Amino acid sequence: MAATTAAVISDGVALRAMTAADLPAAHALSTEMRWPHRPVDWELALRHAEGLVAERDGQVVGTGLRWRWGPQQATIGLIIVSPACQGRRIGHRLMTALLEGLDDCSVLLQATSDGRGLYERLGFVRTGEIRQHQGIALPAPLIALSPGRRLRPTTEADLPALRALDAAARGMPRVALIDELFRDADATVMLDDDGHARGFAMLRRFGRGHAIGPVVAPEAEGAQALIAHLAGLNAGRFTRIDIDFDSGLTEWVESLGLLRVDAATTMVRGAPLAPNADARLYAIVTQALG
Numbered sequence: 148m149a150a151t152t153a154a155v156i157s158d159g160v161a162l163r164a165m166t167a168a169d170l171p172a173a174h175a176l177s178t179e180m181r182w183p184h185r186p187v188d189w190e191l192a193l194r195h196a197e198g199l200v201a202e203r204d205g206q207v208v209g210t211g212l213r214w215r216w217g218p219q220q221a222t223i224g225l226i227i228v229s230p231a232c233q234g235r236r237i238g239h240r241l242m243t244a245l246l247e248g249l250d251d252c253s254v255l256l257q258a259t260s261d262g263r264g265l266y267e268r269l270g271f272v273r274t275g276e277i278r279q280h281q282g283i284a285l286p287a288p289l290i291a292l293s294p295g296r297r298l299r300p301t302t303e304a305d306l307p308a309l310r311a312l313d314a315a316a317r318g319m320p321r322v323a324l325i326d327e328l329f330r331d332a333d334a335t336v337m338l339d340d341d342g343h344a345r346g347f348a349m350l351r352r353f354g355r356g357h358a359i360g361p362v363v364a365p366e367a368e369g370a371q372a373l374i375a376h377l378a379g380l381n382a383g384r385f386t387r388i389d390i391d392f393d394s395g396l397t398e399w400v401e402s403l404g405l406l407r408v409d410a411a412t413t414m415v416r417g418a419p420l421a422p423n424a425d426a427r428l429y430a431i432v433t434q435a436l437g
């Protein structure tokens with residue numbers, strides 16, 4: 148990636164590696180976009196990423212992060228160009244640099260309508276849609292589970308199962324991310340089936356309040372039980388969920404007080420990700436991380 152060597156471009160915009168010292172400027176950019184990220188949300192994202200900034204006259208005017216989770220899988224996110232500098236191919240340069248060395252990888256991202264054309268021209272294809280729902284969570288009715296199924300709290304001993312379920316559902320291993328999310332989550336609930344871990348969901352601080360995600364389950368019934376449980380725990384508080392539109396659960400999620408506010412297009416470049424049929428990702432971690 149061109150992150151290591153500052154490449155000065157003709158219009159005075161240079162790309163260089165992002166460091167922790169750039170986070171206040173990066174946070175200011177996402178705030179300008181009206182994205183809800185807190186400084187700690189940026190810190191978490193950068194801890195696991197290789198980041199780039201576009202800089203002009205010592206000012207950060209663009210950002211982009213990539214996460215290499217597996218030998219052949221990566222995600223890209225937090226692509227932002229300051230409104231004053233948009234339309235000058237800075238976004239294109241950031242993306243081209245982030246994609247360097249990833250030609251043999253499956254690269255996943257969630258595209259805003261602003262970014263979609265740029266990503267399509269770089270070879271990304273639409274694979275689905277994420278719906279962003281949020282609001283003050285209502286007390287949720289409990290979802291009846293099939294015999295043998297139950298929800299239970301988790302402990303450190305569950306980490307291997309959480310990592311494996313996430314990897315199966317996302318189609319890439321994200322061990323360090325799941326470990327950190329687990330440590331910081333307000334709650335992580337496991338869905339057991341006759342004592343076997345079949346799904347899980349996390350309630351975490353993010354942005355304006357809390358987020359429910361990731362949510363991994365074998366089918367909709369399990370996902371609903373997990374989401375309803377965590378929404379109930381967070382009732383009366385601002386809660387967000389970024390849910391897979393194809394899950395068929397978006398209308399139901401509205402009954403929990405979490406209304407649709409936005410959508411993003413899931414796109415992949417390279418070989419399609421191959422999630423395991425027994426574990427489906429109903430809600431993502433964040434739009435940046437997938």
Ligand SMILES: CC(C)(COP(=O)(O)OP(=O)(O)OC[C@H]1O[C@@H](n2cnc3c(N)ncnc32)[C@H](O)[C@@H]1OP(=O)(O)O)[C@@H](O)C(=O)NCCC(=O)NCCS
Pocket residue numbers: 180225226227228229232233234235236237238239240257258259260261262264265268
């Ligand atoms: C998406 C975003 C990063 C693009 O950055 P940018 O620097 O403006 O993009 P570029 O100037 O590189 O333009 C991207 C493409 O759009 C084209 N384009 C730019 N301005 C255009 C215009 N006014 N009309 C038509 N096409 C235009 C460019 O030709 C370029 O095409 P190419 O990739 O084939 O060369 C920027 O719009 C942004 O920050 N948006 C808000 C945050 C956001 O939504 N980020 C995406 C998250 S997934």
